[in-house]
Amino acid sequence: MQTIICMKWGTRYGPEFVNRMWAAVQRNTDRPTRLVCLTDDETGIDPMVQCHPIPDINLPPELINTPWRKLVLWRDPIADLSGDVLFLDLDLVITGSLDVMFDFEPGRYCVIENWTQMGQGNGNTSAFRFPVGKYASIFNNLQDNPERVLSTYRIEQLYISKEVEDMVFWPKLWCASFKHTLMPPWPLNFFKAPTLPSETRIVAFTGKPDQDEALRGVWPVKAGWKKLYKHVRPTPWIAEHW
Known part of the structure; x- marks a missing residue:
């Protein structure tokens, strides 16, 4: 077991x-x-x-x-x-x-x-x-x-x-950070959704956005100027796996 x-x-x-x-x-x-x-x-x-x-x-x-x-x-x-x-x-x-x-x-x-x-x-x-x-x-x-x-x-x-x-x-490709490794770099994150490598077994959503927020394409930010770079496109593969 x-x-x-x-x-x-x-x-x-x-x-x-x-x-x-x-x-x-x-x-x-x-x-x-x-x-x-x-x-x-x-x-x-x-x-x-x-x-x-x-x-x-x-x-x-x-x-x-x-x-x-x-x-x-x-x-x-x-x-x-x-x-x-x-x-x-x-x-x-x-x-x-x-x-x-x-x-x-x-x-x-x-x-x-x-x-x-x-x-x-x-x-x-x-x-x-x-x-x-x-x-x-x-x-x-x-x-x-x-x-x-x-x-x-x-x-x-x-x-x-x-x-x-x-x-x-762990082998590097097994565990990914949604924010640090899967997000396209700025400014591509405004136009491309994060993609999921086939070898990945776990995607961690440390900090923001959470799983449900990234799924909808929402990145909550308190400071208005952070909206200039903290942006995520709707990420449909989350719904498939979560």
Whole structure:
């Protein structure tokens, strides 16, 4: 049984995001695969998704609803997980087979090479696979001395990247950033919709636009001058995969 896990808290992403992920997981796996969701509210989530409460984590209140909360995944034990588990953020679209992501470099921490820091050895935790329990020190060190960890690292994925000595990046074409790798460069983004490479398995929608916004061709911006370059054409392939 392959295990994929996601996390949902607060109100930004409703249960429909978990349900869409579950449907996409079923379409893109040929082996028995389950979806586990750590959440503070399982209302509306498909009963086939296995929900568990989010474990407590020692973080200051202003960080509890940030990606630092994902570090609960490194505690041991965590829910009923064991072996290699694939974590997926809710702000992504699954576009290809996920089975290969369980075959790649078994027993190691596999993560996206951060698109904005190429060559610097930093992972992006939108999609990563980790061996449960192997790196429990990542969680334990944060619990024991949160001030030291939080003063040293600005974001959680940098902390993980420095703590895991045998980190390995996914093959480059497997995981794409909608904004950083698929968007046509300015000013072509006003005339061409982003295209999807055939090798891509996951497209991450970090920041804005979200999946539904990019599908409609909407890029919400607060500052009026940003409309001069933050623009996306309607992207129909999102509806096919999401």
